[in-house]
Amino acid sequence: xxxxxxxxxxxxxxxxxxxxxxxxxxxxxxxxxxxxxxxxxxxxxxxxxxxxxxxxxxxxxxxxxxxxxxxxxxxxxxxxxxxxxxxxxxxxxxxxxxxxxxxxxxxxxxxxxxxxxxxxxxxxxxxxxxxxxxxxxxxxxxxxxxxxxxxxxxxxxxxxxxxxxxxxxxxxxxxxxxxxxxxxxxxxxxxxxxxxxxxxxxxxxxxxxxxxxxxxxxxxxxxxxxxxxxxxxxxxxxxxxxxxxxxxxxxxxxxxxxxxxxxxxxxxxxxxxxxxxxxxxxxxxxxxxxxxxxxxxxxxxxxxxxxxxxxxxxxxxxxxxxxxxxxxxxxxxxxxxxxxxxxxxxxxxxxxxxxxxxxxxxxxxxxxxxxxxxxxxxxxxxxxxxxxxxxxxxxxxxxxxxxxxxxxxxxxxxxxxxxxxxxxxxxxxxxxxxxxxxxxxxxxxxxxxxxxxxxxxxxxxxxxxxxxxxxxxxxxxxxxxxxxxxxxxxxxxxxxxxxxxxxxxxxxxxxxxxxxxxxxxxxxxxxxxxxxxxxxxxxxxxxxxxxxxxx
Amino acid sequence: xxxxxxxxxxxxxxxxxxxxxxxxxxxxxxxxxxxxxxxxxxxxxxxxxxxxxxxxxxxxxxxxxxxxxxxxxxxxxxxxxxxxxxxxxxxxxxxxxxxxxxxxxxxxxxxxxxxxxxxxxxxxxxxxxxxxxxxxxxxxxxxxxxxxxxxxxxxxxxxxxxxxxxxxxxxxxxxxxxxxxx
Numbered sequence: 001x002x003x004x005x006x007x008x009x010x011x012x013x014x015x016x017x018x019x020x021x022x023x024x025x026x027x028x029x030x031x032x033x034x035x036x037x038x039x040x041x042x043x044x045x046x047x048x049x050x051x052x053x054x055x056x057x058x059x060x061x062x063x064x065x066x067x068x069x070x071x072x073x074x075x076x077x078x079x080x081x082x083x084x085x086x087x088x089x090x091x092x093x094x095x096x097x098x099x100x101x102x103x104x105x106x107x108x109x110x111x112x113x114x115x116x117x118x119x120x121x122x123x124x125x126x127x128x129x130x131x132x133x134x135x136x137x138x139x140x141x142x143x144x145x146x147x148x149x150x151x152x153x154x155x156x157x158x159x160x161x162x163x164x165x166x167x168x169x170x171x172x173x174x175x176x177x178x179x180x181x182x183x184x185x186x187x188x189x190x191x192x193x194x195x196x197x198x199x200x201x202x203x204x205x206x207x208x209x210x211x212x213x214x215x216x217x218x219x220x221x222x223x224x225x226x227x228x229x230x231x232x233x234x235x236x237x238x239x240x241x242x243x244x245x246x247x248x249x250x251x252x253x254x255x256x257x258x259x260x261x262x263x264x265x266x267x268x269x270x271x272x273x274x275x276x277x278x279x280x281x282x283x284x285x286x287x288x289x290x291x292x293x294x295x296x297x298x299x300x301x302x303x304x305x306x307x308x309x310x311x312x313x314x315x316x317x318x319x320x321x322x323x324x325x326x327x328x329x330x331x332x333x334x335x336x337x338x339x340x341x342x343x344x345x346x347x348x349x350x351x352x353x354x355x356x357x358x359x360x361x362x363x364x365x366x367x368x369x370x371x372x373x374x375x376x377x378x379x380x381x382x383x384x385x386x387x388x389x390x391x392x393x394x395x396x397x398x399x400x401x402x403x404x405x406x407x408x409x410x411x412x413x414x415x416x417x418x419x420x421x422x423x424x425x426x427x428x429x430x431x432x433x434x435x436x437x438x439x440x441x442x443x444x445x446x447x448x449x450x451x452x453x454x455x456x457x458x459x460x461x462x463x464x465x466x467x468x469x470x471x472x473x474x475x476x477x478x479x480x481x482x483x484x485x486x487x488x489x490x491x492x493x494x495x496x497x498x499x500x501x502x503x504x505x506x507x508x509x510x511x512x513x514x515x516x517x518x519x520x521x522x523x524x525x526x527x528x529x530x531x532x533x534x535x536x537x538x539x540x541x542x543x544x545x546x547x548x549x550x551x
Numbered sequence: 552x553x554x555x556x557x558x559x560x561x562x563x564x565x566x567x568x569x570x571x572x573x574x575x576x577x578x579x580x581x582x583x584x585x586x587x588x589x590x591x592x593x594x595x596x597x598x599x600x601x602x603x604x605x606x607x608x609x610x611x612x613x614x615x616x617x618x619x620x621x622x623x624x625x626x627x628x629x630x631x632x633x634x635x636x637x638x639x640x641x642x643x644x645x646x647x648x649x650x651x652x653x654x655x656x657x658x659x660x661x662x663x664x665x666x667x668x669x670x671x672x673x674x675x676x677x678x679x680x681x682x683x684x685x686x687x688x689x690x691x692x693x694x695x696x697x698x699x700x701x702x703x704x705x706x707x708x709x710x711x712x713x714x715x716x717x718x719x720x721x722x723x724x725x726x727x728x729x730x731x732x733x
Contacts, residue, residue: 055571056567058571126585139574142570237584252685259692262686262688310614311601311688312603314686375666390664390670407661407662
């Protein structure tokens, strides 16, 4: 494309719509229209002008608003798809492997789950294509802003006071007519009083206010980019931790992603509103909805190992005891541990009575700790129950061997040998809940089930987020940008006194034309300027009339 | 005039290329990080194997650093894990072969009771030391996800290889060969 020379002699970059110097329309389309297109001050959007090398082509692609909007739409659709089924990190499976997670999706959600997993939507937000889309949005934001901001900034910085009449009379607000001899001076004074910055040149003046409003969208984009940068940092090791820890009552576990720290669960409880003891006022509501939880609480002890201690060493130092409640996380060293979930009543111990099958006479009770069973249980009368095998989650026999499918005592099975004074040779029995197998023939004795103790499992979430200040800053700048562009207007008036003493006047604002007109009314009154017209309204009125005339 | 124009054009090309490259590099780095975050991110071949200290069934302390100069065959397992069970006898027989050639096997059980681990060891008559990671501390330090996972540590204390899933006796032999001291 060629550079464009205006009739005023100024040479404009290719692609310019309105002459940078005098404001004359440079394209035929503009020359024929009644109003000028003031977007970006009629400057050339740089990307449109050069399209030579591959770099330019990529640049131009991202500079397009259409492309930007398409990326946003694609991101919205993708993000929405990610909410149809739960993401993989929120799926609870006993043992986390790709296979169990895949099985979870197909078991719980059927063929939809299968397809969902197959397409990789189970971890959508960390998929490479989703990150690429977000990255493309960032590129689009930066390039599209640069391409528009730079020429707009230059053009507003270098704008001339005197514009060609054809520029003025194509502005939306336009007036021409006779005026008093001191009208120019009075207009200048009044505009200054209204906080306009006024510059004069020969027979004309330019009054301007709130130019910084034009930078709003770009400030806004800077905020977004800072925000995206913060999100990007989350992927870097050490910046962001979001881990789940299932901690059973009595268990002590290393805290994931928090090296050196260990957490012990002293007890978990759920408390419901009872409707009694000062809670009578909730009675009605409780009758209506049933149970309402009052408190979820895990009493924990936090331990820390000395700096030089190795993983696996047990020289823990107590840091503090803390009751973790909803929204009252345990905080330490930039981490926060939240109460998120719970499972009640996992088996903890089982109590049996060693009983003579015939007489139903008991030789005493024994309690097996399902978390840490003992080898032998000796009863008072000299009887001994020996544990030969323990299968916490019994799932059946394989080659005559009892199997366990998880390490959790969901369905405990015991292979035991009972020795009593009456049966000193010992009797072997395999016990599961509600089922006893006697592999070597009929026994005289059995273990009769008496009772269980249970324990609760607390679901905790460990969080650390060093990117929050960055996200906050991004958000703040974003809001500043929005306010800048929304609540402030860039208003300009061009006034020129012509040789015959008459005045022409044009006004422009990026938004809030009502406010502009109010300013102008005051100036007009004070400086007795000619009456103005809103040409946009005129055109609309004409079009409406035409539409009414044509049947 | 023409020269100036060309210079401007070259500058523009450089400017645009630099901005694009920077942005693409940032995206690439993010994808790389996200892709490796789920993996054994703390464990990469060539890294120092994190030192640890665990107690075995007989009450002996085993420190990884004590085995410097030997290859260490570090196997993470649980009694409920089918493939773990399958590979144990093979590991034991290869341990017999390579023990005298400077390869140590350490089987790290994930937080199970002494009773279960002991009866498992008795059942399979395992001769290598079995340590129990009671608080899952070492499991966390090694970022172990699926079981079984085997970490091969060479005589210099560096990670030679990370194997997830079941190994055949042939595999085990090959791996021991890899970490055998010269």
